[in-house]
Amino acid sequence: MSITSLAFAGFVLAVLMLYYVLPGKSQKFLLLAASYIFYISWDWRFAITLALVTVFNFFFSRSLRQLRSQETAPSAGGRSKKGKRLLWLGILINLAALLFFKQSGFFLHGFQALLSRLGFPNQIGILEILLPVGMSFYILQAISFLVDTYQNQIPATVNFMDLALYLAYFPKLLSGPIERAGSFLPKLSERVVVDNQRITESITRILIGLVRKIVIADVLAARIPANFFSSPSTFSSIELIFWWIAYIISLYNDFAGYTSIARGVSGLFGIELSPNFDNPFFSTSITELWNHWHMSLSQWLRNYVYMPLSRYMLRFNQSGRYLPNIIVPALVTMVLSGLWHGESWNFVLWGALMGIWIAAERIRTVYRPAGENLANLPPWHPRRIFSWAGFLIVIFLIAIPFKFDIANSIVFWRSLVTNWFPPPSLLGWRLPLIAFIPAIFIDWIQFGKHDELIFIRWKPIVQSVLLALCVLLIFLAFHAEPPQQFIYQGF
Amino acid sequence: MEKSIHINRPFGKVGLWACLGLLLFIGAAEAVVHIKPVQAQLLAPGTANMSRSFDIQLDRLNARVEQGERIDCIFIGSSRVLHGVDPNAIRKAYSNITGSDFKCQNFGVLGMGMKGSAETAGLLAKLYHPRLIIIGTGFMDIGVGLPDNAIAESPIVRYNSGDFNFDGWITSSSLAFRDYLAEISYLAIDNAHTQNDFLLYNSTKPDGFLPLNGHKADNLQNWNNLNAHNKIKTVFTRSVKKILALKKENTQILFIEMPLRTSTFKAVPHAGGYRRVFEDGINSVLQNSGSQMWLTQDLNIVPESGWYESNHMNVDGAETFSTWVGEQLGQAVKDGSLILPEGSQTNP
Structure with missing residues (x-):
């Protein structure tokens, strides 16, 4: 569903009508459901990848927050390096997921070229991996979420649905803007009036x-x-x-x-x-x-x-x-x-x-x-x-x-x-x-x-x-x- | 996250004024393009996704109907029809035999095969209700012609065949929009060669005939690869059936073979075999349909001097061939072997 299509216009109108009549908490459910429906309209496999990234980052951030709270407690005597290592691990796993989908062709082609130059027969088949649309954007946001969690710039009350909506929010899902977790997530809790x-x-x-x-x-x-x-x-x-x-x-x-x-x-x-x-x-x-x-x-x-x-x-x-x-x-x-x-x-x-x-x-x-x-x-x-x-x-x-x-x-x-x-x-x-x-x-x-x-x-x-x-x-x-x-x- | 919508009145005045302005502008544009001197300055209206040749033919036909002429017969086919059928010669010959008037329109479109002819016939039967539709064809039309799919999938054809779509509706309803389509296609041309091709069809006469003068050297190499013509295609058979179904709309259907230059036909390897495949294929569909196929290749109607090149007649050849068509039509109507319905032509 391209965002310049009439189908998208109809989709947005339908979601808007529901959105305005639903009470506050249900609006988030609606937006999340709409975002996933929108993403599935591209390819259902993309939605699975996004869901996995969301689940991973949610649980990882909880561990990170727990560790950070232990480290920053007065009894702990300041920062230790455990939290930072965990943060780096989280960042690397997110990047690895992106690299797997996005850069695999680049590195595998390079590796294959090197092998050929060294005289090895062409034995590895280049993986043709389908890059989920918008993944480059939401992975950067997932990293932002982990870093901002580590730096305590995100309220401790952020729940799974907030994170899922932050990553999947359909207007920005395909090509951004890349929102910083620390500035986007609080917006989900604000009371905003849609006026003239x-x-x-x-x-x-x-x-x-x-x-x-x-x-x-x-x-x-x-x-x-x-x-x-x-x-x-x-x-x-x-x-x-x-x-x-x-x-x-x-x-x-x-x-x-x-x-x-x-x-x-x-x-x-x-x-x-x-x-x-x-x-x-x-x-x-x-x-x-x-x-x-x-x-x-x-x-x-x-x-x-x-x-x-x-x-x-x-x-x-x-x-x-x-x-x-x-x-x-x-x-x-x-x-x-x-x-x-x-x-x-x-x-x-x-x-x-x-x-x-x-x-x-x-x-x-x-x-x-x-x-x-x-x-x-x-x-x-x-x-x-x-x-x-x-x-x-x-x-x-x-x-x-x-x-x-x-x-x-x-x-x-x-x-x-x-x-x-x-x-x-x-x-x-x-x-x-x-x-x-x-x-x-x-x-x-x-x-x-x-x-x-x-x-x-x-x-x-x-x-x-x-x-x-x-x-x-x-x-x-x-x-x-x-x-x-x-x-x-x-x- | 408590959000709510709060609209205070007045709201949307700018939008309302914009809608009003837009409607006024569209109305004014529509009125302006209907003024004859303005029309004369504009390109023939377009229909989107189709060949320029098709657009010009539709414009020529429309102009005649708008002038109150009753079109009895539309001759549909490829460039062999476009350059080889002179409606004026048909009219004269028919009139000589029957003593009654018979107005024909040439609707030959560059590269159009049987699939395109079927879609075009459906559109024209719906819009103009002619008494007779003649399909000019030959063994070269077994495959799908270059503009055929574009014609079949074009919004205006889909709309007129009952598949409602906004683009088809607006193309059918608005002359200003069709003018825009023509002008934008012209602006999109990026080289002189395409521009010449685009403007070439402007010389098409009001009756749809585009005469060719003189002769051009033949290149027989173009005829060497005709393997695709050794078997009748499903799309061809389906298209012929689709055309025959138009008889239900009070329109008679006739197929006429558009001949090739005899010397070329003899020189092309296996041409006779390909033609037999075509003949058998079309006859198998026409059986018991009440429609006829007039074969012309063996009749040597057009002399060697009547050919522009192997595939297309020149203006003299077109006159000879069209006179023959007119005479045959007149005779067939006179002796009752071809029954033409009264038709119910209306302005589209």
């Missing part, structure tokens, strides 16, 4: 999401030439730039659209989900870009990888200007981010490049005196122009591993430099250029006022026109191109 304001905001988010997905992302994705990713050398440089921009805008709007719909749907149930995007293409550095792109993953990585690693590194050298303290956490974090995104070396390389770039930006900030900050230089200053050019190249890099392997990436960049011949036809650019208009409009307006819901602050008559236009555009675009699967749904 919340309904308006939720419907606006759903509409923005549908426009992003159906009017922008799907139209662009369908228009990108079929052989663009398989044989980039056959395209002229101008075409490569154009289609690559189209792909990046499509990728962004696909995911931002999903998040917006998920947040809107959740808002109708009175549960606020975290934002995932904040106009990332208006960032002025890669560090800033990652603070505005897939924010819930960036925050998770910051909270559970970057910060703990930085603290660990500072034990050996407390200077903030010590290069390993700057480079290692950024590099490790981004390589892990790459591995989370995909089970291939190009994602690892991509993560490393991002890590190096972020570290370079950090070094520049640390070592350059405040007065020489780039932001204080005029826009035409060569250093600012150079910085912008670098930033554009990295933005270009962002989506590379989603579609190209390393060999094709090289062909892509080489062709970009060498293929300066006129494009044979610009006819195919017409629809993408039309799709760019709402893409630029939405982000420009939101960024200008730093308000993603700026549209509902406009005059009612303008809102009405915009609403009618949105509905019309969604309907027309839906009939222009076949619906495409969400790109991040595959993670």
